[in-house]
Amino acid sequence: MRFAAPWQFRLTLFVLLQVIAGGGCHPHQTRSTSNSKFAVALLTPGPVSDGGWNAAAYQGLDLIKTKLGAETALVQTTSPADFEDSLRDFASRGFNLIFAHGFEYTDAALKVGQAFPTTFFVVSSGSAWSRNVASVTFNFDQATYLEGILAAGVSKTGVAGAIGGVELPTIKLTFDGFRRGFLSVRPQGHILISYTGNFNDVGAAKEATLAQISQGADVFIHNADAAGLGVFLAAGQAHALAFGAFNNQNDVAPDVVLASAVTSTPLAFLKIAAEVKTRRFRSGMLQFGMKDGMVKLVLNPKLESRIPLAVLERARAAEQQFH
DSSP states (O other), X not given: OOOOOHHHHHHHHHHHHHHHHHHTOOTTOOOOOOTTSOEEEEEESSOTTSSSHHHHHHHHHHHHHHHHOOEEEEEEOOSTHHHHHHHHHHHHTXXXXXXXXXXXXXXXXXXXXXXXXXXXXXXXXXXOOOSSEEEEEEOHHHHHHHHHHHHHHHOSSSEEEEEESSOOHHHHHHHHHHHHHHHHHOTTOEEEEEEOSOSSOHHHHHHXXXXXXXXXXXXXXXXXXXXXXXXXXXXHHTTOEEEEEESOOTTTSTXXXXXXXEEOHHHHHHHHHHHHHTTOOOOSEEEEOGGGTSEEEEEOTTTGGGSOHHHHHHHHXXXXXXX
């Protein structure tokens, strides 16, 4: 009999943190603010304990507090009905900058932005902009393209899986990058794609992954926020491999995660906040990628030996094309 592997302990702790964060977050549970001080707020669609998408945004908020001395506040919205109310609440209380961390906030930010012209709103992966509403996107598909190359090199079956939360354009773009990278190495390969319809349901993501494993998939990418934990659990159970998303998730499941596609969301948020504070910010469709050092692929040193050298060199060569 074996003792539980270290990554299993980390995953258990990860779930507990997620439950604590999810249960203790209320729409208007924020720090007190003062209109005389630079104030920044953040809306997330899921718990900041997810180790990925939302965690990266929270790290950015914390960096803004530390580096710029800003008053900060955080809200986890629970449904689309909360979007406009939460944005309007922060703006009416004098917040200078409000980050809405998800494509789904775009329409609400544009609407509320019209009513509060002196407040800046920044939507992650947004689809539109106005005078005081900006959208910030990362060329995340550059990193997932590299993951696709690596996946093709380690797959024994020639079948890879992709698990998403809600079927959004940005997530489809993520998977398309992975698919192109995979097929560039294995033209006859196959990519299975499933959406759970939820970013927080770990069980649903695990079941979707197991379903793809039954169809031959042996390496996985996810874009499912907190639910991505279910992908790691299923992959570990089946001795398959997976990739981390947005944050460096190599340590979340070190025996499973081959590499992580990482965005420098904290640094991007800090850059934007510093420009807003010094009145240098200009709204628009803001884009960051590997060329800016804001997107990268981080290999898991524990599993790097699993990657054939020729495939690793191919991925490195492809990475240079994005710089």
